[in-house]
Amino acid sequence: MSQSLHLLTPTTLTFPKPHSSSSSSFLNPFSTPYRRFPVTTGFPTFSIKASAADQKPSVLVSGNGTSSSAVPSQQDYASSTSIEVDAVTEAELRENGFRSTRRTKLVCTIGPATAGFDQLEALAVGGMNVARLNMCHGTRDWHRAVIERVRKLNEDKGYAVAIMMDTEGSEIHMGDLGTSSVKAEDGEIWTFSVRAFGSTLPERTINVNYEGFAEDVKVGDELLVDGGMVRFEVVEKLGPDVKCRCTDPGLLLPRANLTFWRDGSLVRERNAMLPTISSKDWLDIDFGIAEGVDFIAVSFVKSAEVINHLKSYIAARSRDISVVAKIESIDSLKNLEEIILASDGAMVARGDLGAQIPLEQVPSAQQKIVQVCRQLNKPVIVASQLLESMIEYPTPTRAEVADVSEAVRQRADALMLSGESAMGQFPDKSLAVLRSVSLRIERWWREEKRHEPMLLPAIGSSFSDSISEELCISAAKMANNLEVDALFIFTKTGHMASLLSRCRPDCPIFAFTNTTSVRRRLNLQWGLIPFRVSFSDDMESNLHKTFSLLKARNLIKSGDLVIAVSDILQSIQVMNVP
Numbered sequence: 001m002s003q004s005l006h007l008l009t010p011t012t013l014t015f016p017k018p019h020s021s022s023s024s025s026f027l028n029p030f031s032t033p034y035r036r037f038p039v040t041t042g043f044p045t046f047s048i049k050a051s052a053a054d055q056k057p058s059v060l061v062s063g064n065g066t067s068s069s070a071v072p073s074q075q076d077y078a079s080s081t082s083i084e085v086d087a088v089t090e091a092e093l094r095e096n097g098f099r100s101t102r103r104t105k106l107v108c109t110i111g112p113a114t115a116g117f118d119q120l121e122a123l124a125v126g127g128m129n130v131a132r133l134n135m136c137h138g139t140r141d142w143h144r145a146v147i148e149r150v151r152k153l154n155e156d157k158g159y160a161v162a163i164m165m166d167t168e169g170s171e172i173h174m175g176d177l178g179t180s181s182v183k184a185e186d187g188e189i190w191t192f193s194v195r196a197f198g199s200t201l202p203e204r205t206i207n208v209n210y211e212g213f214a215e216d217v218k219v220g221d222e223l224l225v226d227g228g229m230v231r232f233e234v235v236e237k238l239g240p241d242v243k244c245r246c247t248d249p250g251l252l253l254p255r256a257n258l259t260f261w262r263d264g265s266l267v268r269e270r271n272a273m274l275p276t277i278s279s280k281d282w283l284d285i286d287f288g289i290a291e292g293v294d295f296i297a298v299s300f301v302k303s304a305e306v307i308n309h310l311k312s313y314i315a316a317r318s319r320d321i322s323v324v325a326k327i328e329s330i331d332s333l334k335n336l337e338e339i340i341l342a343s344d345g346a347m348v349a350r351g352d353l354g355a356q357i358p359l360e361q362v363p364s365a366q367q368k369i370v371q372v373c374r375q376l377n378k379p380v381i382v383a384s385q386l387l388e389s390m391i392e393y394p395t396p397t398r399a400e401v402a403d404v405s406e407a408v409r410q411r412a413d414a415l416m417l418s419g420e421s422a423m424g425q426f427p428d429k430s431l432a433v434l435r436s437v438s439l440r441i442e443r444w445w446r447e448e449k450r451h452e453p454m455l456l457p458a459i460g461s462s463f464s465d466s467i468s469e470e471l472c473i474s475a476a477k478m479a480n481n482l483e484v485d486a487l488f489i490f491t492k493t494g495h496m497a498s499l500l501s502r503c504r505p506d507c508p509i510f511a512f513t514n515t516t517s518v519r520r521r522l523n524l525q526w527g528l529i530p531f532r533v534s535f536s537d538d539m540e541s542n543l544h545k546t547f548s549l550l551k552a553r554n555l556i557k558s559g560d561l562v563i564a565v566s567d568i569l570q571s572i573q574v575m576n577v578p
């Protein structure tokens with residue numbers, strides 16, 4: 001079977017004539033600013049199609065990380081006369097035009113400060129793309145209620161907020177405190193115990209979830225709460241109780257993570273044998289599957305095996321849920337590439353990561369994870385302490401703004417709020433800071449062309465995959481050189497949309513897909529503006545239809561220059577909106 005890239009209809013390799021004043025020179029479009037092209041009524045003006053007629057586009061599912069066995073329900077498909085885009089993006093497009101739309105996506109952890117309907121709506125209005133539920137906290141009923149509110153907001157008000165469930169994982173952590181927080185002062189003696197206490201804990205006592213804790217620690221070990229937010233030294237062991245002296249005072253939060261260190265390195269004894277997905281996590285995962293969450297983030301991933309296992313578990317239940325690997329342990333760094341390859345995305349979980357490796361190594365680990373994800377075409381979220389001071393104060397520190405800027409400059413797909421939105425005093429202001437810093441830094445590197453091109457390795461395993469990659473790389477390059485207004489991608493599985501996003505083009509990417517679940521999942525990816533619309537295999541009619549639907553809503557106008565890419569035909573077309 002031979003396959004080749006060729007021009008669909010070589011005779012139509014024509015370009016709209018330049019304005020009459022310059023009609024004597026029929027210019028090479030690749031060196032001509034697009035503004036010199038007049039509005040044309042007929043399109044396509046130029047098209048490339050890969051001749052892979054014997055390969056169905058569905059081949060593209062492989063490597064896309066989405067479950068190919070999921071069968072969307074009938075009502076999941078868009079009706080033939082409507083186009084769905086989320087209300088916030090629509091307003092943004094109308095007010096500011098294409099170019100100024102935000103490319104970096106925003107994830108907010110939902111907690112007591114933001115679980116109410118109005119608070120969730122304020123976050124949706126503020127640009128939240130994904131709501132994260134941390135199963136370390138709250139009951140399943142509590143999380144279900146949040147999911148229902150988000151769904152209702154999406155349905156009633158036209159938002160497209162996706163839901164990410166984050167597993168608790170089975171690392172060592174403290175139990176509930178009976179209050180929202182408690183202060184440990186310098187020199188105080190606290191008891192860390194594996195005993196089961198009733199509903200009230202004795203004073204200065206902390207429950208530890210890991211049974212082997214009292215056996216594994218030694219007198220002289222250093223005990224770090226939340227990666228060093230509070231520190232203790234082990235002074236005495238009394239059966240199930242471990243007495244510790246506070247050496248670095250601070251606030252203890254319920255279910256905070258615990259690590260212990262000996263002679264300057266992390267102790268990983270039997271807890272290293274704890275399963276990544278605990279039995280409680282499996283129940284939470286069943287809950288997430290039943291509720292139809294869009295993403296499941298797996299805490300403390302150590303190898304690709306657990307990701308593969310979870311993905312088959314989800315696929316066997318015919319669900320379309322993306323699995324995000326949280327990189328927050330030494331093992332996950334060791335096995336980084338295989339873990340990311342197996343996953344549908346990754347999170348740089350700097351909170352726990354900073355408790356497992358020296359803090360000064362976290363920035364380089366972040367850069368590496370972001371880079372590997374980009375190369376392997378998986379969305380990446382940078383998380384934890386981006387705006388930590390905003391839990392208490394209405395403005396960020398300069399250092400926090402610099403940290404957020406760096407993540408945007410690295411062109412991570414998404415930024416995440418943790419305590420800032422879950423239990424802080426200024427969730428909306430925190431989100432507004434992420435939004436404005438993202439917009440400013442994105443504009444800065446577009447204007448200054450500060451970004452260095454990244455070599456994107458071939459990742460596809462089939463010839464059809466390679467065609468898709470090459471088409472996207474070419475389309476993104478053409479889009480930058482021609483300074484087009486937008487890239488349009490028609491995609492059933494979302495795969496081609498993510499390949500375009502991987503190229504991080506200067507213009508926004510309008511991603512048209514025909515299922516709600518794909519549309520919601522595209523919310524996590526850099527630069528994608530997901531729309532749901534029904535389409536056929538006839539690209540001309542798809543384009544006509546989307547142009548007229550978008551024009552009717554004032555989202556595009558005649559004359560806008562667009563490059564359209566499709567995974568249905570594996571084609572590229574360049575045209576002015578008629």
Ligand SMILES: Nc1ncnc2c1ncn2[C@@H]1O[C@H](COP(=O)(O)OP(=O)(O)OP(=O)(O)O)[C@@H](O)[C@H]1O
Binds near residue numbers: 138166351419420422
């Ligand atoms: N559902 C919830 N109910 C109550 N409090 C919550 C909830 N979710 C988060 N919080 C509070 O917000 C803080 C930050 O939340 P977050 O989920 O980011 O914790 P984390 O410790 O950074 O994450 P992880 O446990 O996954 O490492 C938590 O320590 C907790 O106090």
Ligand SMILES: CC(=O)C(=O)O
Binds near residue numbers: 326328351383384418
């Ligand atoms: C988000 C998370 O799990 C962490 O930073 O540890």
Ligand SMILES: [K+]
Binds near residue numbers: 166168299
């Ligand atoms: K978690």
Ligand SMILES: [Mg+2]
Binds near residue numbers: 349352
């Ligand atoms: Mg963590």
